[in-house]
Amino acid sequence: MCDNQNCISMKTTLLVVGRTVEQHYITAINDYIQRTKRFISFDMEVIPELKNTKSLSMEQQKEKEGELICKALQPGDVVVLLDEHGKEMRSLEFAEYMKRKMNTVNKRLVFVIGGPYGFSQRVYDAAQEKISMSKMTFSHQMIRLIFVEQIYRAMTILNGGPYHHE
Numbered sequence: 001m002c003d004n005q006n007c008i009s010m011k012t013t014l015l016v017v018g019r020t021v022e023q024h025y026i027t028a029i030n031d032y033i034q035r036t037k038r039f040i041s042f043d044m045e046v047i048p049e050l051k052n053t054k055s056l057s058m059e060q061q062k063e064k065e066g067e068l069i070c071k072a073l074q075p076g077d078v079v080v081l082l083d084e085h086g087k088e089m090r091s092l093e094f095a096e097y098m099k100r101k102m103n104t105v106n107k108r109l110v111f112v113i114g115g116p117y118g119f120s121q122r123v124y125d126a127a128q129e130k131i132s133m134s135k136m137t138f139s140h141q142m143i144r145l146i147f148v149e150q151i152y153r154a155m156t157i158l159n160g161g162p163y164h165h166e
C-alpha cells in the first residue's frame with residue numbers, strides 16, 4: 001500500500017476550533033482516534049474557543065478564529081480544509097487519497113474543521129485543498145465525528161479489514 005518509511009513519517013492532524021462539548025461526541029471521537037492510531041500517526045488538536053464572542057460579528061469571529069488556525073500551522077504542512085464546497089469523494093476514493101498522501105507527504109497532513117461560521121479568507125488562502133463530507137452542512141461539532149469515522153474507514157479499506165463491508 002505505501003512504503004513503510006513514508007507511512008511512518010507522515011503525521012495526520014485534525015485541527016478543530018473549540019472543545020468538543022457533548023460527552024457522546026467526545027466518547028465516539030476518541031474511540032475512532034484510538035482505532036485509527038493502530039494504522040497511522042493521528043491526533044486531534046483543539047484551538048480553544050474564543051471568549052466573549054457575543055460582542056463580535058460573525059465576520060470578526062471568523063477572522064479571529066482564522067488567525068488562531070494559521071498560528072497553529074507549521075511550515076511544510078499540507079493543509080486540507082473540510083468544507084461543504086470542497087471535493088466530494090466516495091469512501092474508497094478517500095482511502096486512495098490517503099494512500100497517495102502517505103506516499104508523498106513526509107511532514108504533517110492537517111485537516112481543518114472551521115468554527116460555527118466557517119473559515120476566513122486567510123484560512124482559505126493558507127490551504128492547498130478542500131474536501132467535502134457531503135453537500136449538506138453539519139455542525140462544527142458533529143463533523144468531527146463524521147470525519148474521524150471516515151478516516152478510520154479509509155485505513156481499514158487500505159489494510160483489508162472487514163469494517164467497510166460490515
Ligand SMILES: C[S@@+](CC[C@H](N)C(=O)[O-])C[C@H]1O[C@@H](n2cnc3c(N)ncnc32)[C@H](O)[C@@H]1O
Pocket residue numbers: 081082083084085112113114115116117118119131132133134135136137138139140143
Ligand atoms: C457549521 S459549519 C460552517 C458553515 C458555514 N456556513 C460555511 O460556509 O462553511 C462549521 C464547519 O464544519 C465543517 N463542515 C460542515 N459541513 C461540512 C461538510 N458537508 N463537509 C465538510 N466540512 C463540513 C466545515 O469545516 C465548517 O467550517
